[in-house]
Every structure is written in C-alpha cells, then in structure tokens.
Amino acid sequence: MIVEERIYTLHVGKVPEYLKLYEAEGLAVQTRILGNLLGYYQVEFGPQNQIVHMWSYADFADRQTRRKELVRDPEWTSYVKKIRPLVRHQENKLLLPAPFMQTRD
Numbered sequence: 001m002i003v004e005e006r007i008y009t010l011h012v013g014k015v016p017e018y019l020k021l022y023e024a025e026g027l028a029v030q031t032r033i034l035g036n037l038l039g040y041y042q043v044e045f046g047p048q049n050q051i052v053h054m055w056s057y058a059d060f061a062d063r064q065t066r067r068k069e070l071v072r073d074p075e076w077t078s079y080v081k082k083i084r085p086l087v088r089h090q091e092n093k094l095l096l097p098a099p100f101m102q103t104r105d
Contacts, residue, residue: 001056002096003038004063008051009089015042015049018086025079033070049088060094 010018019042031037036056043050057063070076 002059002063002094004055004057005093005095006053006055007091007093008087009047009091010049010051010086011088012049014086015051018051018083021079021082021086025075025082029073029075029079030070033073033076034066054095063094 008018022040034055038054038056040053041051043052055063057066
C-alpha cells in the first residue's frame with residue numbers, strides 16, 4: 001500500500017468556498033474513481049488556508065491508473081475549472097509505509 005498526501009494552499013478566505021464546492025461536486029466523483037479516501041482536513045494551526053487530503057492505493061501503478069481515469073472524467077474536469085482559481089499552491093507527496101507498519105489489505 002502507498003499513500004498520497006495532497007496539500008492545497010488556497011487564497012486567503014477561500015477555504016469555505018473550496019470545501020463547499022468539493023462537497024457538492026468533487027467528493028462523489030473523486031471517491032468513485034480514486035477509491036480509498038483516508039482523510040480530508042482543513043488546517044487549524046500552522047500554515048493557514050490549507051486543505052490536506054490523503055488517499056491510499058495498492059501500489060504506484062494503481063494510483064497512475066486511477067489518476068488517469070479521474071483527469072478524463074468530464075464531471076471532474078468541470079469541477080477543477082471552478083476550484084483552480086482558488087488554489088495558490090499545490091504539494092503532493094507519495095508516502096511509503098515504514099517496514100514495521102502493517103497495511104490494511
């Protein structure tokens with residue numbers, strides 16, 4: 001199993017608008033295609049105006065297949081056009097489990 005962590009830094013004051021759009025238009029299509037949402041958060045302390053979400057995949061090939069399907073989906077591309085102006089910066093990390101970590105299969 002691998003985990004992808006995505007951190008979006010939004011323009012000041014745009015977190016509520018982003019979350020409302022995501023819940024209404026992005027969440028269903030993304031969970032349908034990507035599968036295992038581990039968590040979706042807004043930052044309270046630390047860097048402000050950030051959204052953090054994490055997804056798990058069987059392996060890198062699984063992630064690539066699902067991400068390719070997502071970017072081809074017309075519902076997703078329509079949604080992305082609406083949120084793109086809200087995002088200032090995006091950071092993605094691929095996290096591998098430590099050797100002692102038991103993965104959920």
